Amino acid sequence: MARNHKYSYRIIIIVTTIVVVFGIAIVFLPKSSSTNDIFLIPEGYEGDIQVNYNVAGAPKLEMEGKFDVIPLRADGTYDTSTPDMEYGLVTDQYYYVDQNGRRTPIDHSCIHVKGNGTSEVGSIITKHQYLEVTRTKCGSWGTL
Template identity: 40%
Template sequence: MNKNFTDKCEAALYSSIIFILIIISLMIPEFMNYGISWASIIEVIPIFIIALLGSLFYGIPVSLLSEKLTKNLYNTRFLIAGFIHMFFGFLTILVIKGFGLFAVGTSLLFFLCDEWLKREKGVITKKIIVQNGSGLLALVVLIGYLSCNLVEYLKFKSREYYLIPEGYVGKVTVLYNVEKAPELQKIKDYKVIKVNDEGYALTSLSEPRGEIDNKYYYVDKKGKRTEIDYSCIHDSRSGGHDVYDFIEFKITDFGCGETFIVNGKIKSPNIKHSLSVEEILQREGLE
């Protein structure tokens, strides 16, 4: 087997081991508070396997490409090679999103391990590493910053714009996948959901997934909107009923704050009776 390829397999193994040791070190505070859990230790095994496979089947080809592209360079080879490794790690964010941050980290570790093995063979010198170290550090900071921002940008977010009758206090239920629901309207990037006086709404949308980035408004009879503070909203639950998914949340006009957000107990005297999912289905003829 090609010696260079064997060395890169070693680099893949070493970088995966170092990566797992870093993960375990981050778990030390948890171990100190709750004791060492075998379940937690076992959880790192698939992470190690994924990191190793990623380094073998993705990292090594990238490393070979890097060597080909930088073979005629000398003073800047270390810096440019490091950039190539991290750049290809960065690209994985487009596919695996948040997990791509781990790919960026393992790509850097793989590169450093590979360079260390070369150093032992006299291919590079400490002087070159020192000269390029500051540049590589800047690249790490830059790509780390871009990676975090790209992950945030690629997150799937639930953007729903709730229009709720003014003064309504109580549980709100939204039924999804309802074909006969009113035609969908949008306000910028938000999908409008109009809640009726009885505290429920029908929509043809599928149940939202991902991070919640909703807006909630009271609407009076003249159409004037007043935004509802998030501290007055409690996300209760979601579920399914045959072909219809649903979510429920609660609104209060009294006792808003962290306590209400967590427990959802409405203490307002203005609370209104709300229908159950079964009652809504029956009323709308959806059973």
């Protein structure tokens, strides 16, 4: 009988150890994240896109489902007071938008993600997201 208790304690210790290790892993392992942005690009626009984050007085990004909506101006820029962009798996969607608000999806081969950057004025740090869109040279980024 004492021998059965010895095995029961070992099983309890093993199960408890497994539960604790999984609990620690769930808390401390990085969470999977994604960018989830919808870029609304003026119909016919071709060229550089710049989104500026943490801009005082600018509107916060609006949400459409789980996506942030970025309605670009005619010059391909947008300012938001949202402090930072999202990072992770790029799940962004790109649309041309006509004057009536109708959206036309843009093929991902027509979008070139150029990177991110920051600038600082005093203690204010502004983050920047850079992309490029083309209508005529999709997939041929070496020749733009």
